[in-house]
Amino acid sequence: MTQALLFDLVATDPGSNARAGRMTTPHGTVHTPVFMPVGTQGTVKTLTPADLEDADAEIILGNTYHLFLRPGHELVRRMKGLHGFINWNRPILTDSGGYQVFSLTDLKKITEEGVTFQSHIDGSRHLFTPESVMEIETALGADIVMPLDECTPYPCDYDYARKSAAMTLRWAERCRKRFDELENLRAAPQALFGIVQGSAYEDLRAENARTLVEMGFDGYAIGGLSIGEPKSTMGNVIDLTVGYLPQDRPRYLMGAGTPEDLIDAVGRGLDMFDCVIPTREGRNGALYTRFGRININNARFKEDPAPVDEACPCYACRTFSRAYLRHLYHAGEILGPRMGTLHNVTFFVGLARQMRQAILNGVFAAWSQAFLHTYNTRKGGETE
Amino acid sequence: MTQALLFDLVATDPGSNARAGRMTTPHGTVHTPVFMPVGTQGTVKTLTPADLEDADAEIILGNTYHLFLRPGHELVRRMKGLHGFINWNRPILTDSGGYQVFSLTDLKKITEEGVTFQSHIDGSRHLFTPESVMEIETALGADIVMPLDECTPYPCDYDYARKSAAMTLRWAERCRKRFDELENLRAAPQALFGIVQGSAYEDLRAENARTLVEMGFDGYAIGGLSIGEPKSTMGNVIDLTVGYLPQDRPRYLMGAGTPEDLIDAVGRGLDMFDCVIPTREGRNGALYTRFGRININNARFKEDPAPVDEACPCYACRTFSRAYLRHLYHAGEILGPRMGTLHNVTFFVGLARQMRQAILNGVFAAWSQAFLHTYNTRKGGETE
Numbered sequence: 001m002t003q004a005l006l007f008d009l010v011a012t013d014p015g016s017n018a019r020a021g022r023m024t025t026p027h028g029t030v031h032t033p034v035f036m037p038v039g040t041q042g043t044v045k046t047l048t049p050a051d052l053e054d055a056d057a058e059i060i061l062g063n064t065y066h067l068f069l070r071p072g073h074e075l076v077r078r079m080k081g082l083h084g085f086i087n088w089n090r091p092i093l094t095d096s097g098g099y100q101v102f103s104l105t106d107l108k109k110i111t112e113e114g115v116t117f118q119s120h121i122d123g124s125r126h127l128f129t130p131e132s133v134m135e136i137e138t139a140l141g142a143d144i145v146m147p148l149d150e151c152t153p154y155p156c157d158y159d160y161a162r163k164s165a166a167m168t169l170r171w172a173e174r175c176r177k178r179f180d181e182l183e184n185l186r187a188a189p190q191a192l193f194g195i196v197q198g199s200a201y202e203d204l205r206a207e208n209a210r211t212l213v214e215m216g217f218d219g220y221a222i223g224g225l226s227i228g229e230p231k232s233t234m235g236n237v238i239d240l241t242v243g244y245l246p247q248d249r250p251r252y253l254m255g256a257g258t259p260e261d262l263i264d265a266v267g268r269g270l271d272m273f274d275c276v277i278p279t280r281e282g283r284n285g286a287l288y289t290r291f292g293r294i295n296i297n298n299a300r301f302k303e304d305p306a307p308v309d310e311a312c313p314c315y316a317c318r319t320f321s322r323a324y325l326r327h328l329y330h331a332g333e334i335l336g337p338r339m340g341t342l343h344n345v346t347f348f349v350g351l352a353r354q355m356r357q358a359i360l361n362g363v364f365a366a367w368s369q370a371f372l373h374t375y376n377t378r379k380g381g382e383t384e
Numbered sequence: 385m386t387q388a389l390l391f392d393l394v395a396t397d398p399g400s401n402a403r404a405g406r407m408t409t410p411h412g413t414v415h416t417p418v419f420m421p422v423g424t425q426g427t428v429k430t431l432t433p434a435d436l437e438d439a440d441a442e443i444i445l446g447n448t449y450h451l452f453l454r455p456g457h458e459l460v461r462r463m464k465g466l467h468g469f470i471n472w473n474r475p476i477l478t479d480s481g482g483y484q485v486f487s488l489t490d491l492k493k494i495t496e497e498g499v500t501f502q503s504h505i506d507g508s509r510h511l512f513t514p515e516s517v518m519e520i521e522t523a524l525g526a527d528i529v530m531p532l533d534e535c536t537p538y539p540c541d542y543d544y545a546r547k548s549a550a551m552t553l554r555w556a557e558r559c560r561k562r563f564d565e566l567e568n569l570r571a572a573p574q575a576l577f578g579i580v581q582g583s584a585y586e587d588l589r590a591e592n593a594r595t596l597v598e599m600g601f602d603g604y605a606i607g608g609l610s611i612g613e614p615k616s617t618m619g620n621v622i623d624l625t626v627g628y629l630p631q632d633r634p635r636y637l638m639g640a641g642t643p644e645d646l647i648d649a650v651g652r653g654l655d656m657f658d659c660v661i662p663t664r665e666g667r668n669g670a671l672y673t674r675f676g677r678i679n680i681n682n683a684r685f686k687e688d689p690a691p692v693d694e695a696c697p698c699y700a701c702r703t704f705s706r707a708y709l710r711h712l713y714h715a716g717e718i719l720g721p722r723m724g725t726l727h728n729v730t731f732f733v734g735l736a737r738q739m740r741q742a743i744l745n746g747v748f749a750a751w752s753q754a755f756l757h758t759y760n761t762r763k764g765g766e767t768e
Contacts, residue, residue: 041711066715070711071715303463321469337718
């Protein structure tokens with residue numbers, strides 16, 4: 001196993017499974033729990049690296065599928081890897097592209113070899129195999145890379161889920177092998193995570209988790225959640241899976257979620273999160289505050305001189321009123337989505353930071369109760 | 385005449401009519417020649433006030449037509465005026481809205497009373513009169529306000545131009561009167577400029593300029609240029625008009641222009657400029673460099689590791705390669721237009737700043753020759 005990633009467990013919460021950790025990567029330290037903004041095409045939409053540092057983001061995501069298609073991973077490699085190309089000098093995680101292949105493309109075909117698909121940009125035909133994805137992610141050069149997996153839809157019948165989970169395990173083995181063979185092509189060490197699949201079936205999840213841990217990865221992700229299943233299912237799958245994962249490795253819940261989801265998952269022992277919610281909703285004017293989510297387009301903000309959230313340290317909240325932000329969205333001005341994204345990313349990164357502090361203080365349960373009370377009962381972000 | 389604006393002539397160039405000045409307004413000092421980025425709807429598109437300060441912008445424009453329609457000048461007044469609403473604490477100039485009425489709206493009708501038009505947003509019908517425009521601009525609260533004028537198209541027959549120029553003078557008189565009556569409604573003093581019209585006709589321009597100077601304004605603008613007339617016509621009209629304008633007042637060429645236009649106009653004695661070129665073209669990927677304008681979308685920048693312009697101090701040039709910026713534009717990422725705008729605004733503001741320094745050094749003619757040589761002969765922004 002590579003020493004690309006060290007994980008130190010710093011504190012565990014007495015009243016839950018929540019834990020605070022520290023991941024050390026070639027591009028710096030990440031304090032967990034951590035929220036990772038999504039930089040799909042080599043940019044967290046609308047934001048600069050400096051904005052992300054202002055938002056206190058310690059690690060961001062890049063999407064292998066998008067970067068493979070445009071500008072191409074070989075170009076990125078020649079431009080000093082993804083870090084150099086986008087000029088972000090903190091850690092990066094790249095996903096495997098599998099999720100985008102399954103959700104964005106037409107005419108995909110899954111075989112034991114891999115998945116063929118047509119580009120959503122120009123219809124060109126491509127094949128992702130476990131091996132080719134490792135080659136692409138090696139070229140991109142992220143600190144943490146994810147193996148190719150199949151994210152089954154929800155609901156999914158048992159037979160399909162069983163066969164898919166078994167194939168995902170075989171793909172993980174092939175990824176592990178090719179990843180290790182590529183060692184000499186790396187400018188800096190990279191860490192490889194395993195992804196637990198198995199839909200909502202306990203035996204499949206258990207089998208998947210056990211086998212991946214035996215193979216040995218730098219960290220473990222739970223995939224196939226936050227795709228429409230009931231909250232209770234998500235909670236059950238997390239609890240079951242976490243039981244099989246080693247304490248001394250980071251745990252990553254892929255694609256989640258709302259503030260409630262993040263708090264719930266941290267309480268169940270997860271460390272890392274990514275989601276497009278803050279960026280996508282920020283562009284539409286759905287802005288997160290301590291008092292709940294507000295739609296800044298709403299008429300009641302027309303002359304509201306208050307910032308989106310008085311406690312928020314972001315530039316938008318330090319500088320602009322809700323009235324002005326509402327005007328920007330209404331007038332179709334790019335500065336609106338830009339400020340909304342900056343605010344939401346600051347909120348989500350800060351939420352994870354707050355959870356970490358509560359864990360360090362040994363008060364996670366009380367903190368989460370208080371947070372959720374304010375978040376859910378002061379509807380609509382009314383100021384005090 | 386109000387003392388809202390003081391203008392000190394700091395230096396004149398021995399080899400041309402170029403001059404360096406200093407305008408003092410309630411929101412700070414503006415050093416001329418100056419380029420004023422256009423903040424149409426209360427935002428210089430994609431940029432924050434902090435970005436504009438980084439770009440060294442000392443004054444920006446707001447568009448009365450747009451702000452009147454959305455969010456409405458009375459709302460802006462209640463939100464502490466345009467400075468408070470957009471949180472820009474340096475000087476602002478608002479145009480009269482006349483140009484937008486003539487260029488953006490359908491079914492406009494000009495009478496002696498004013499101009500009726502239909503909103504380009506919702507088709508609603510409105511009337512701008514010289515008096516109502518002064519009321520709107522008083523509510524907006526810019527440091528410098530422009531009177532309602534008719535910007536005749538080019539070419540324009542003599543008879544129409546003569547009648548229009550005469551009406552613009554009568555409108556200027558009405559603006560002056562109403563502007564003075566509104567004195568008590570101002571939170572801070574405002575300056576009123578006069579606008580010289582008269583199409584390409586020397587006698588009309590002369591008559592217009594003479595009469596406006598007799599009325600007495602805080603500064604004088606030349607309107608009705610940069611609308612398709614030959615360069616020689618623009619030069620002739622400027623030279624003729626400047627001859628009638630007092631030395632001790634700022635001179636503003638409305639709506640110009642390219643770097644070549646600005647350098648030419650400064651050499652003819654003009655001080656202030658605004659244009660949508662840097663913002664509009666920046667959003668499309670046309671980026672200005674010392675070596676000419678480049679189209680960042682061009683294939684030759686695909687793997688270019690150099691910044692847009694190595695000598696540029698903007699964040700985009702300090703941070704990103706041409707290859708990365710090209711990727712952003714190609715992928716439809718907002719960060720592309722955002723960075724392109726920041727770069728171009730920095731370039732245009734800096735160009736005016738360079739001209740000022742050359743004037744202070746008494747070498748404007750030599751400077752402009754050297755600048756234009758590099759700008760025009762090193763086609764396409766090739767680096768050295």
